[in-house]
Amino acid sequence: MKKRLIIISLLISTITLSQQANPFEIIFSGKTDKITKENILDIYTFIIDLDKSLKKEKKIITNYDIDYRPLLKxxxxxxxxxxxxxxxxxxxxxxxxxxxxxxxxxxxxxxxxxxxxxxxxxxxxxxxxxxxxxxxxxxxxxxxxxxxxxxxxxxxxxxxxxxxxxxxxxxxxxxxxxxxxxxxxxSNYKILSRKDIGKFLFTNKSIKLINLSNNHIALDIIDISNPLIFPYKDGKISNFKGIHTFPLYKSLYEYLISEKDITIEKLSTRFPLEIFKKLNTKGTYKIILPETSIGNEIIIFQKKYxxxxxxxxxxx
Incomplete structure (x- = not known):
């Protein structure tokens, strides 16, 4: 697992200076027009690594010891x-x-x-x-x-x-x-569990909870708000450790979550070159991927200014 996270971390923090877009740019920066027959195999391999990180069970958080009330105003x-x-x-x-x-x-x-x-x-x-x-x-x-x-x-x-x-x-x-x-x-805030999946979180319908699993959160953010999110338990919060936050194409994410075993053959059938090039027109989800588990509940803050x-x- 650590090896997979290191691979993703390096790809997230490094962008190549070459003319050919790398998997990071194509998957996370909306550059699906840069996909070619020459680099699509690298894209599929990157997606398989990402899928394993999204589904891997992680160490349970135990240190819920932070008071969240100072974040309210x-x-x-x-x-x-x-x-x-x-x-x-x-x-x-x-x-x-x-x-x-x-x-x-x-x-x-x-x-x-x-x-x-x-x-x-x-x-x-x-x-x-x-x-x-x-x-x-x-x-x-x-x-x-x-x-x-x-x-x-x-x-x-x-x-x-x-x-x-x-x-x-x-x-x-x-x-x-x-x-x-x-x-x-x-701040407006909501305490969320898995029963809130599929619901809009605030009255302005700016954020929708798409998924809350053991190891990642998926949000559909309608406006440009950038919410704060923490693991929550019994009135206290904890900080995520080693968190990665990135956009992921909606249809690609939904496919990864619905499929158990992702292979290059399956990806090439579901997302051939001509379909992959259009993924950036369907929107993205915001993915929050920490190194430790998320637990049963989270608290999300939407700041007002x-x-x-x-x-x-x-x-x-």
Whole structure:
């Protein structure tokens, strides 16, 4: 099992620079148009490894010792308006060149009260529209959790946000951006078991539970929300260990779950070249695959945000 997970982990974390798409790009990045007669055997082999990881029984989690209540709302809920104004007023945009590539760099900072830890992932700068072509998959961010509990003399603390996007255009003399600033406020949450498979999880029908097995979760996420998910038991939660999260074509996932023994012959019959090329038109499920078992229940949080919109124009 470890060998299979290592194979998948390496494929998830590495993208080849060659002209021919590798199995990772085709299965997880929607590039089914890159499938050819020359590489489809590699794709089938990759799918067989993935299928074994999806179905393998795993070690049971025993350390349910984390209180989930701090995840229900931002401890700085009453400050979010001021924090967003700080981010807006301190926002800087610039083009930087690194390793012969041009990047759009966004950075800002804000002041908040010192009430313990500060999770910078609760605050973000999102580009909605841009006059320059940027590669969102190349995003580099400098975000993390900082604990100020031992610095009680500090009444205020400072947080910084930094993002870099690779620019695909050349010779632009002006930046025009439509930006949304977001600060996490509260969370909706649901405690789920296998009896909830097939149900929409929230009233806005944004997330549907497709599968909850011993070792993976499958979700149909209708909008762009990115839920937080934890194993749950008796009012406490645990952290997943060694988690992999990736999209998987809906029809391919449904076939893998319905079939016991996947072989190259079966895959070539069910998904010949001409059918495989169309898989990306049918949508994907979000798969959560940890190294340890999931248990009987999970808790899922859907974050809500306080938002602020702004337009940025800058001559280069």
């Amino acid at each position: 931002n401890k700085r809920l009453n400050e979010l308006g001021n924090i967003l104004n700080d981010i807006k007023n301190n926002l800087k945009t610039q083009i930087v060149c690194e390793n012969e590539n041009n990047y759009l760099k966004l950075e800002s900072k804000f002041t908040a009260s010192n009430c313990g830890s500060l999770d910078l992932r609760n605050y973000c700068i999102e580009i909605v529209n841009s006059n320059i072509n940027i590669d969102n998959s190349s995003l580099i961010s400098n975000l993390g959790i900082f604990d100020y509990s031992n610095n009680k003399k500090w009444k205020e603390i400072h947080g910084g946000l930094e993002y870099k996007f690779k620019i695909l255009d050349e010779n632009k003399n002006e930046i025009k951006l439509d930006i949304v600033l977001k600060a996490f406020s509260k 306080k938002k602020m919109e702004l337009n940025v124009e800058q001559k280069l």
